[in-house]
Amino acid sequence: MKIRGGRYFIKEAFRNVFSNGWMSMASILTVVASLLVFGLFMILSINVSYFAEQIEADYEIIVMVDETVGEDRLAAIGEEIRNIPNVQEVVLNPNDQRLADLKEDLGEDASVLDGYEEDNPLRDWYMVTMESLDLAEQTAAQLEQISGVAKIARNQDTINTLVTVTDSISNISIWVMLALAIVSVFIISNTIKLTVFARRKEINIMKFVGATDWFIRWPFVIEGVIIGFFGCIISLLILGFAYNGLLGMVENLGITFVKFVPLSRIWLTSSGLFALMGILLGGIGSLISVRKYLKV
Amino acid sequence: MILFSNVTKVYENGTVGLDNVSFYIDKGEFVFIVGPSGAGKSTLIKLLMHEETPTSGDVIINDINVSRLKRSQIPYLRRRMGVVFQDFRLLPNKTVYENVAFAMQIVQASKRDIRRSVPNALSLVGLSHKAKMLPTQLSGGEQQRVALARAIVNNPAYLIADEPTGNLNPKTAAEIVEILDDINKRGTTVIMATHAKEIVDSMKKRVIAIEDGVIARDETRGVYGYEN
Ligand SMILES: Nc1ncnc2c1ncn2[C@@H]1O[C@H](COP(=O)(O)OP(=O)(O)OP(=O)(O)O)[C@@H](O)[C@H]1O
Numbered sequence: 046m047k048i049r050g051g052r053y054f055i056k057e058a059f060r061n062v063f064s065n066g067w068m069s070m071a072s073i074l075t076v077v078a079s080l081l082v083f084g085l086f087m088i089l090s091i092n093v094s095y096f097a098e099q100i101e102a103d104y105e106i107i108v109m110v111d112e113t114v115g116e117d118r119l120a121a122i123g124e125e126i127r128n129i130p131n132v133q134e135v136v137l138n139p140n141d142q143r144l145a146d147l148k149e150d151l152g153e154d155a156s157v158l159d160g161y162e163e164d165n166p167l168r169d170w171y172m173v174t175m176e177s178l179d180l181a182e183q184t185a186a187q188l189e190q191i192s193g194v195a196k197i198a199r200n201q202d203t204i205n206t207l208v209t210v211t212d213s214i215s216n217i218s219i220w221v222m223l224a225l226a227i228v229s230v231f232i233i234s235n236t237i238k239l240t241v242f243a244r245r246k247e248i249n250i251m252k253f254v255g256a257t258d259w260f261i262r263w264p265f266v267i268e269g270v271i272i273g274f275f276g277c278i279i280s281l282l283i284l285g286f287a288y289n290g291l292l293g294m295v296e297n298l299g300i301t302f303v304k305f306v307p308l309s310r311i312w313l314t315s316s317g318l319f320a321l322m323g324i325l326l327g328g329i330g331s332l333i334s335v336r337k338y339l340k341v
Numbered sequence: 342m343i344l345f346s347n348v349t350k351v352y353e354n355g356t357v358g359l360d361n362v363s364f365y366i367d368k369g370e371f372v373f374i375v376g377p378s379g380a381g382k383s384t385l386i387k388l389l390m391h392e393e394t395p396t397s398g399d400v401i402i403n404d405i406n407v408s409r410l411k412r413s414q415i416p417y418l419r420r421r422m423g424v425v426f427q428d429f430r431l432l433p434n435k436t437v438y439e440n441v442a443f444a445m446q447i448v449q450a451s452k453r454d455i456r457r458s459v460p461n462a463l464s465l466v467g468l469s470h471k472a473k474m475l476p477t478q479l480s481g482g483e484q485q486r487v488a489l490a491r492a493i494v495n496n497p498a499y500l501i502a503d504e505p506t507g508n509l510n511p512k513t514a515a516e517i518v519e520i521l522d523d524i525n526k527r528g529t530t531v532i533m534a535t536h537a538k539e540i541v542d543s544m545k546k547r548v549i550a551i552e553d554g555v556i557a558r559d560e561t562r563g564v565y566g567y568e569n
């Protein structure tokens with residue numbers, strides 16, 4: 046495509062957008078509406094996985110080491126645990142420490158534990174966090190295999206529930222986003238269809254004078270892209286402000302048990318994604334609507 | 342040159358537009374296509390323009406078998422042919438000048454070429470002084486002259502006209518045909534489907550008469566031959 050055509054296409058596209066002012070406005074707003082719902086689901090799924098990440102980071106498997114194991118073996122076990130691929134962090138909680146903690150917890154009744162310092166009945170523990178909770182089952186099995194490990198403790202039910210919930214939320218989000226994308230394409234293509242219809246005579250003239258299909262398509266495709274792009278900008282602004290407001294509110298209320306993803310961490314990717322969506326939806330929408338009129 | 346070789350066109354609903362039609366038109370000829378309403382004149386023109394494709398037979402233009410043309414090649418075929426229709430088909434929101442320039446923009450001609458060729462075409466059809474007007478401010482004959490200027494501005498080898506004078510009074514019609522004759526004298530092949538008896542009879546050009554989809558006459562210096 047020659048550059049010479051470029052300015053003509055863009056001029057024509059803007060002319061289309063403005064000559065159908067109300068229709069363009071209406072479809073921009075409908076695109077905004079569906080991108081808003083799209084954005085809500087995106088924010089929801091981002092936050093759910095962020096939330097899951099936090100829980101995963103906190104989630105520990107306790108590896109209880111047999112009391113007959115000596116100092117050297119204890120250190121070796123720590124090393125073996127560290128060598129398991131899914132293991133993120135390993136912290137030793139030695140029995141002395143645990144006894145001290147226990148005493149502290151008992152407070153006044155701590156005296157019942159007097160004398161146990163010399164012959165500590167408690168086991169040494171390794172606190173193990175994992176990179177991925179999906180692999181918890183497997184990792185637990187590997188931990189149990191290590192010789193000198195008496196027992197491991199974990200809560201597989203919590204993990205399973207968490208994994209299921211995050212998975213199903215991201216699945217639902219993907220389907221909803223897909224459905225909204227289709228709806229937006231449909232809306233945009235209907236608007237463009239109006240412009241195309243209004244200009245069918247012109248298209249017909251272009252055809253018999255010898256314009257190529259792409260020469261005819263470009264202005265409409267750009268028109269769709271403009272609509273999609275404006276829709277994306279407006280919905281991004283609304284979402285950005287709303288999300289920022291939500292974060293502010295959460296902070297004011299002093300809610301700390303759920304942490305939301307900070308805006309600074311997602312705005313760049315989201316803007317990129319939205320712009321891409323807007324442009325793609327607009328472009329595809331108009332390609333669909335011009336097709337019929339090119340068959341001459 | 343244009344060659345129709347055993348061309349048959351049957352429309353999707355079964356109507357026969359043309360039935361085994363063969364003829365040859367040489368470069369530089371001026372040919373009238375005549376015949377009763379529904380005979381197949383517009384069908385012939387649509388086949389030339391590749392607006393329709395033959396059901397069987399071949400349409401050959403300049404050694405190219407148009408019936409087998411790839412879709413992407415059609416625009417390039419059309420650039421070698423100027424067309425005018427009974428209903429002018431001008432863009433109402435563009436000036437006379439812009440309507441003619443439009444045909445050049447579409448084939449991505451340079452600004453310089455457009456500035457040179459559009460005034461030439463307008464002066465050939467005698468409309469230089471109305472370049473800034475809108476089609477709605479022109480008479481029918483003037484509108485058809487704009488359409489003619491648009492058809493020839495890209496220097497096509499063929500000028501194809503489907504009842505170009507159908508909406509015009511006899512005097513205006515005669516003027517249009519005079520311009521067509523001028524264009525023909527400059528080397529462009531002209532093919533014109535028409536019901537204008539007086540024009541055909543006075544021009545003494547080649548006449549191909551079609552009746553019910555078949556060629557009834559093909560005369561070098563023919564007459565219209567029907568009562569309107
Ligand atoms: N798109 C179409 N689908 C079906 N039949 C068609 C189509 N176009 C034309 N026809 C039929 O084909 C036959 C030839 O039509 P055509 O338009 O070529 O006639 P014509 O000679 O141009 O007539 P006129 O002088 O009235 O313009 C007619 O019977 C017409 O009804």
Ligand SMILES: [Mg+2]
Binds near residue numbers: 382383384503
């Ligand atoms: Mg006709």
